[in-house]
Amino acid sequence: MIPQSLSPFRIAPFGMLLGLLMAFCFTFCLSRQNPNEFALTNLEKSSTKEPEKKEAKAEEEMDAKDLEVFQPTHEWQALRPGQAVPAGSHVRLNLQTGAREVKLQYEDKFQSNLKRLKKGKRLDINTNTYTSQDLKSALAKFKEGAQTESSKEDEMDNAQDLLSFGGLQVVINGLNSTEPLVKEYAAFVLGAAFSSNPKVQVEAIEGGALQKLLVILATEQPPTAKKKVLFALCSLLRHFPYAQQQFLKLGGLQVLKGLVQEKNMEVLAVRVVTLLYDLVTEKMFAEEEAELTQDVSPEKLQQYRQVHLLPGLREQGWCEITAHLLALPEHDAREKVLQTLGALLATCRDHYRQDPQLSRTLASLQAEYQALATLELQEGEDEGYFRELLGSIDSLLRELR
Template identity: 25%
Template sequence: MQILVLLASVLILASLQKSVATETDNKTSEFVATKEWQVIAEGQAIPKGLHVRINLQTGLKEAKLLDESERGTALQSQPEDQDQDQNQQLEDNEPLALDYKPDIIEESLRRVKEQKKSYAELRKAYKEFQKNFRTDGELIVQLIDQYRNFSKTPLLESQMRSKLDCLENLEYLLHQIDNALLFIDNGGLDDVLLPIVVNDTSVPLRVSAMRVLGSLASNNPKAQIKVFEKNFGSHLAQILMSSGNAGEISAALHAFGALLRKFPLAQQRLLSTSGTQALVKVLQSPEVELRGKAKVVTLISDLVLEKRSVLEASKDANEAASTMAQYVLLEFEPWLQSQGYCPAVDHVMAKDFMHLLEQPEVVEQFATALETTEDLCIATWSQSSGLRHALLTIRNRYANSKDEYRLEVAHILAKLCERLFNKPKHTEL
């Protein structure tokens, strides 16, 4: 029995020695490639022209013979002069050894700490932003108070810039209906705009204030009522009659139009007195440029069309009786006629038509106004050789243009000339 045990021990020991010897031989012997992937032992040489890869699951190098379909596309073993570069690429793709892992953990922890610090800084910055954040309402109240403080001290050049900046910010904010009403409720009309429009001698300030006024009154019925009650309409009409500054006239027209549009009571009160006179006065003024006069005829045309559309719509809809009564009482066209609107437009077109040739958008504004008020002024305009000459000259010039917009305006003028002068075939001057 002991002999058998001893014999078995000798056989096992021999087998183990053979296994170790075989493994050692494989590590030092040349790699024998097949069509299957085989692990490349540490330090084992491999022949050229094999397909070599790193097994991403085990982290070991493997190689096999190239298939025909892989030639030219697979990663192959390189010649000896490129072995160093290839080995470097393989090393770069190898998984990190165990002794590198603590460094990775430390680096990760460091980055996490940095991210936490950045996040804390973001929270702090956000809290500072919240402290400085202001709603539109808070900004409006702040700007009103700021302007009140300005008015308590003598006007300096630096304060002029600050005042203009304040008004510019208000013009932007007051386009919104709620913001405009908040401005009015906090005394903005009385403490900011009214003193500038009525008493201030600075033209830039008056221009900015009237732009703010136009901004808050546009399409805002409640604001229109407040502006009307403060008698801004009369002050604006006075500026239109007395000013020779193009910017001031433009701003006043903007505010005046914002107050009057879709507000028949204001139209009745203002246009029956100084309002219509002021508009015609701008048309007659030699100091006002054509673009300013075009804004006047556009406003007049809009107000005439507004009344007509309301009266026409009332035939098919149940309009409020009070609104209808206010428009019925409006006699804007007779007021225009009595103030000399028809000859004023005739004079502008006859005198300045050469300047209109290069301003087709202004020509279109005048053409629209001529169409709108044609019935009112046809007796004057149909007999005006100067107006006829101006319209035909502009029409002929635009009709020979290649510009589509000019061609459209020429078409409008042709129809207008046909109605006014009843000579549709006349093309020669």
């Protein structure tokens, strides 16, 4: 429940509030985190940590065109053609130069409200002032100062602040917004907040975030929104076996299957395959660590053992889906698909052997990467990228004989 001190949130527009919460999450993501605070964060192997970091970084780099918002001050400044003006700005035409000029006609409330929020005070929100355009303005402003802010306040636990003020549930509810931009930014904020933060992940599951994310992925939405929602889903599921159980119970594999089969969704299809690879190997690493070091608590190990992912993948036809994605033209996409094919080999071996298209694709790729690996050797690269891909293909072919 949202604390009584924040009751204005119930009627406030999501535009203003999400702008503030994005600031919270930016500083939170950039703050130092204690990797030993939760046992689940220690399960991550180096082989899976780097892709997750790259994905999170890529998601946090919002499109430049979304940030082309003029930042007014209390002084008149010239406005360039095509620049958007935040709501509440004062605009005039300079008759001498012919240029439009802009300045603030009221105090910048984004920063003042952020300070009030951090101090636990009631926010000063005008329900008629802020629009979705303010989200872009706030994003640009806070992204510029996030690094400085986080370095000054390393001791502040941003995740706990987000939870204690009830802000997480507000953002989760933002997924229900009828405004696509608000829905997209809400998913982005959630994805950033979930990453490596079990307490936030638990609160999100209890707040119904998983169901809302799956509904968006299963319905007709803009591709940009689905991209951010998939990012949030990946962050919620990783290193959280209970969420993975609920994901399977809610038909998550079927939802992702529909997503990868949509037209022009190749990029998201590769991300889905990467997620499945991470979840399969994550469970495997948990089992291995439990046997070798007994570092995993019995309760968490039992949770992982209740995640019946591989049987679900086989039943839902993911053996064939993953194999056919190997035909994608990008080397990076092929690399991720090859990794997933290897992870699913024990479950999908029979399907792979009976798939003539997969056999033809592997033979074609073997010839292609043999030639590229030869060029690498000629250039003095003994352990080149294409040689590694060729090794993965050769290994898979041997397993399928």
